[in-house]
Amino acid sequence: MTRFLHALLTGLVGAGIVHIAILFLLPVFAEKDAWARLAETGEPYHVVRLDHANPSLGMLTSPDPFFEAVACRFDLSDGALHLVGEGRIPFWSISVYDRRGLNIYSLNDRTATGDALDFVVVTPAQMLTMRKEVPAEFTQSIFVEADLTEGIVVMRAFVPDESWREVVSTYLNGISCTSR
Numbered sequence: 001m002t003r004f005l006h007a008l009l010t011g012l013v014g015a016g017i018v019h020i021a022i023l024f025l026l027p028v029f030a031e032k033d034a035w036a037r038l039a040e041t042g043e044p045y046h047v048v049r050l051d052h053a054n055p056s057l058g059m060l061t062s063p064d065p066f067f068e069a070v071a072c073r074f075d076l077s078d079g080a081l082h083l084v085g086e087g088r089i090p091f092w093s094i095s096v097y098d099r100r101g102l103n104i105y106s107l108n109d110r111t112a113t114g115d116a117l118d119f120v121v122v123t124p125a126q127m128l129t130m131r132k133e134v135p136a137e138f139t140q141s142i143f144v145e146a147d148l149t150e151g152i153v154v155m156r157a158f159v160p161d162e163s164w165r166e167v168v169s170t171y172l173n174g175i176s177c178t179s180r
Contacts, residue, residue, distance in 0.1 A: 038152060044073045045081075047177050050154070068168055069156045072177035076123050076149050079179040080130070082141070083153055085117030089171050091158035096121055099150045107142065117175075121146055121153065135180070153177070 041048045050069040074081040083094070093108035094117075109117075120141040122130060127145045130138070155175060157168045 038071055038073050044075050044078070044150075045177050045179055047072050047175050049172065066159055067156045068159060068165075068172055069154055070172045070175055071152055071154045072175075073152050074121065074150070074177070074179070076121065076126065076146075076151075080126055081119075081121040081153065082137070082176070082178050082180045083117065083119040083121075083155070084176045084178075085155075085171060086174055087167075087171050089157050089168050090160050090164060092117060093156050094119055095154050095156075096144060096146060097152045097154065098146075098148045099152075101152075104146050104148065104151065105144045116140070117155075118142065119153075120144065120180075121151070123147065123149070137180070 038048055048071050050071055072081075072083065085092070091109060093106065095103055096105040098104055105121075107119075118141045120138055121144045124145055124147060127143065130143070155172070157172055159165050159168045
């Protein structure tokens, strides 16, 4: 019986030490969120490839070998976000995240109008202004009204086989993420 109590007490003390260590490490890992890791790679509106060639991004890289992705941080206080891609690929999807990483909006090429990527994110106030007079460059755009100021847009592209890898990579390298 004393052996059992000794093993139980040793297990409880060990679990307590592990939990205390985790509590002390939480602030270190909490500062390494997606926003902070993307901020280390460049300024807002800088398109960043989320692939294994960029090890500083850590967990932001996709574990799925059939998808490649890019991300772009934005600040809507600078103006509307305009995301444009030229060419055609088998499948793409876009997700808009707020600064905390919560998904605000998602769409893909099957739900978009046409095959081209032309995507605009605006605040409600910016949308009111745009409704009065839509700029010529936004006539074919998909508008997303988001009640946020800072966020991340992530675009994923499907690579069905190795013959498509270069096409998809070129497409993602040509993505334009700008403030208008």
